[in-house]
Amino acid sequence: NAGVMQNPRHLVRRRGQEARLRCSPMKGHSHVYWYRQLPEEGLKFMVYLQKENIIDESGMPKERFSAEFPKEGPSILRIQQVVRGDSAAYFCASSPRTAGSMNTEAFFGQGTRLTVV
Amino acid sequence: QQPVQSPQAVILREGEDAVINCSSSKALYSVHWYRQKHGEAPVFLMILLKGGEQKGHDKISASFNEKKQQSSLYLTASQLSYSGTYFCGTEMTGNNRKLIWGLGTSLAVNP
Numbered sequence: 145n146a147g148v149m150q151n152p153r154h155l156v157r158r159r160g161q162e163a164r165l166r167c168s169p170m171k172g173h174s175h176v177y178w179y180r181q182l183p184e185e186g187l188k189f190m191v192y193l194q195k196e197n198i199i200d201e202s203g204m205p206k207e208r209f210s211a212e213f214p215k216e217g218p219s220i221l222r223i224q225q226v227v228r229g230d231s232a233a234y235f236c237a238s239s240p241r242t243a244g245s246m247n248t249e250a251f252f253g254q255g256t257r258l259t260v261v
Numbered sequence: 262q263q264p265v266q267s268p269q270a271v272i273l274r275e276g277e278d279a280v281i282n283c284s285s286s287k288a289l290y291s292v293h294w295y296r297q298k299h300g301e302a303p304v305f306l307m308i309l310l311k312g313g314e315q316k317g318h319d320k321i322s323a324s325f326n327e328k329k330q331q332s333s334l335y336l337t338a339s340q341l342s343y344s345g346t347y348f349c350g351t352e353m354t355g356n357n358r359k360l361i362w363g364l365g366t367s368l369a370v371n372p
Contacts, residue, residue, distance in 0.1 A: 249293070250305070250360070254301070
């Protein structure tokens, strides 16, 4: 059973370009979370999605950032017109049900390290 | 709403013990503990759901004091493999079940 797959592992973008980060949850998991982590800092919640629905996007910047989790295919975190401050590691995690309830752990992917030059 | 972890960093010799605390200003539904090694994904350690609950595996255990709105992670007879950054994730009561993470505690175990 493959774990949470994120790709690419490393992504370099020039300022103003678009970045697309993909996350394939574990088989049977319908809940996906995206987090951003800056060097030497903790994980900052960005968005929580279930299949075809955004449940909580309170951690997403109001502009340039969007996320989706279609019925088929991976979850996508999209950053338009990237700026240097977007450089960070972006982790996604998946769970079979809402993480935190019913004693469910979230499984993390290896992350995508975005560098904006 | 972000939980506060203390200490920020710990340096141990192999075999020594450590305690990492995680405190919240809000009532908690659950506390999750993860460990992250440099450049890797966070790895699940344990979840505590009920006030007073204690859990452990190997020589790592944790407790959850619901009244004090805090959890503590206990590392006993530390091993080199325990090195990493430990994060607590808290889920508030009445929340829509998203985890809010602390800033982490960096643990280095030296021979």
